[in-house]
Amino acid sequence: MKRVNIVILGGGAAGLMAACTAAQNKNAGPIVVVEGNPKLGRKLLATGNGRCNLTNMHVSPAHYHGDVRAAEPLLAQYTPEKIRAVFRTLGLITREDSEGRVYPHNLQAAAVLSILRDYAAEHGVLFLLERTAVSVQKMKKGFRITLSDGEEIEAAKCILACGGAASPKHSCSDGYTLAKTLGHTVTLLYPVLTQLVCKEKLKSVSGARCAAEATLLSDGQPVCSESGEVQFTDNSLSGICIFGLSIPAGEFFSTGKIQGKPYKTLSVRLDCLPDLSFRELADYLLEIRANFPDRPAGDLLTGLMHMKVGFLLIQRAGIDPNLLLRRIPQGQIQKLAALIKGWTLEITGTKGWNDAQVTAGGIPLSEVNVETMESKKVPGxxxxxxxxxxxxxxxxxxxxxAWSTGCAAGADAARRS
Ligand SMILES: Cc1cc2nc3c(=O)[nH]c(=O)nc-3n(C[C@H](O)[C@H](O)[C@H](O)COP(=O)(O)OP(=O)(O)OC[C@H]3O[C@@H](n4cnc5c(N)ncnc54)[C@H](O)[C@@H]3O)c2cc1C
Known part of the structure; x- marks a missing residue:
């Protein structure tokens, strides 16, 4: 039986930050991190395509969903500047891009993991790897944790940092059951920041990308829009702007509602050339027809957009790609311009947990003190x-x-030694 002051269950982003913060306090006593995977921070290494987009200069409640109101004091306390300063103290310099996304200066997620792991180890934190916490019992004083190999740990304080249900290949387990056995509740969970599955088959454009404005429509009415690069797969839409739309779409496919209001259908309208007005586009297409009357219609969009996407849109507008441009009536050219500016695809679902980056839902923030992240139900x-x-x-x-909650929990657990 190991006896420690603080046990941290989960060696991912929040758990490692909690360990580093707690270890900064010389009076913190022994700290152990339990991680079920053979290595720490497996998901962290996959973040930002291996570059780890670790915070954003535009952090504000407007960028969060769920129990946002309750999180406001925490977000006010842990600003992006503060998180960057914390990383600097740990030995990592960061940089921001033109959209406020912050990365490690060397653009390597491995560096983020390395500085967290090394800092914690240098400050005496013990890591127990390849052992999952299977139960957490509240004792008269502190907690008894049983690990998957039968070993037990007694700890005065226990920090749950087990992550969510998204992308299970990066995680050994999740901590919802542990939290429930300790008396916490868990709201409905569903995957978000993921692809949107389309009814229309997109095999011919799979792998293509185009800069677009994407609007989510529920029962034909706009819900929200995002601009950016849309990527096509065999049967779905992907890309950062689509991930943005997956937040209300995820809610729709798990509850039938968006922000509490019921809807029946969901679709995405793509403006595949947002920098041109309908008029400019239609005029340009007519100009191409006039300048190159003997070209096949299938080439009409070649100089304008991704060729495969253009070819598919020409077919969808009912234009025979083999017909010479001179034989395409003006009305059909206008129909094509309208389709390019408003290609509407019916959405049949989101990709599931395996492809999602994040979990919507979880333990209500009303069950914790957000200044310290201590449970209101179970002291310690x-x-x-x-x-x-x-x-x-x-x-x-x-x-x-994850960093903010890790800092808050680690600092409080160490302070209350
Ligand atoms: C592909 C991908 C890319 C992403 N990119 C970004 C990005 O660039 N920027 C961004 O802000 N977010 C990104 N995210 C989301 C972000 O990674 C997570 O929100 C964040 O890692 C959550 O931190 P966490 O500490 O709560 O959980 P995790 O980082 O998942 O850590 C939880 C850890 O706990 C361990 N664990 C679970 N249960 C137990 C148990 N019972 N016993 C012991 N150990 C346990 C798990 O194995 C895991 O290592 C991305 C997610 C994915 C999947």
């Missing part, structure tokens, strides 16, 4: 990161929340 227990009922937009907001 702390809840952090993606396990909680809050999720952020794509762009560094989710890691920002």
């Amino acid at each position: 227990l702390y809840l952090t990161g993606e396990m909680l009922n809050i999720h952020g937009d794509c762009g560094g907001y989710n890691l920002h929340f």
